[in-house]
Amino acid sequence: MAGGREKESKKGKKKKKKGKGGGGGAGPSREPEDEAALAAGEEAELAAALEESARLEEERQAPDEQASSSLAAERPPSVEEEEPPDDFVCPITTEVMSDPVMAADGHAYERTAIERWLATKSTSPLTGGELEHSILVPSHMLRRMIRDWEGARKAA
Template structure:
């Protein structure tokens, strides 16, 4: 009997935290200018640029990472902004 109520409460608690996809794996902060690197992961632009200035590997996989390929992730940026605006109006 305890499980259904615990499951019903879990989403409410999680809403306080930003979705994991919004967090840069390098800075552990909500991304402002997310870009997709050649490893398929999204990072904060300034953080991955700093990383790639001294390394040629993915921060997540350790595999080789082409430094010249950083694609703006407009959809993620828009989703983050919408989430932040919705939270600001609470």
């Protein structure tokens, strides 16, 4: 058994000798000139990348009007452009209102939907609180805004 230990220790010594002069095992050793050339090359690449980034940013901030209008014509409208504003949607039917009215709770509803609601209940559909009265007031401004929005959507 003692002979086996001697072989192990000799192997360990050989490994130590291999590690010397190899740059600590962190890779091939480089001469100072090689490192300077590498750093200069990296700096040049970084400068080129920064220039390209600045050029792209300028194009994004001040686009050519013809290019931007053609891009707008080519891309399909996003989901946000298609969805109506929340105020245009009846909270009862969840559809765009055509005859919006104001109830006593201060919220707008589609006339037929709130009339059906008030036929059996005297509470607000949104708050659940008791309504002071069941009078429904036409919201002409909201109706006009909805029609304008729909017209702009159809024209686009």
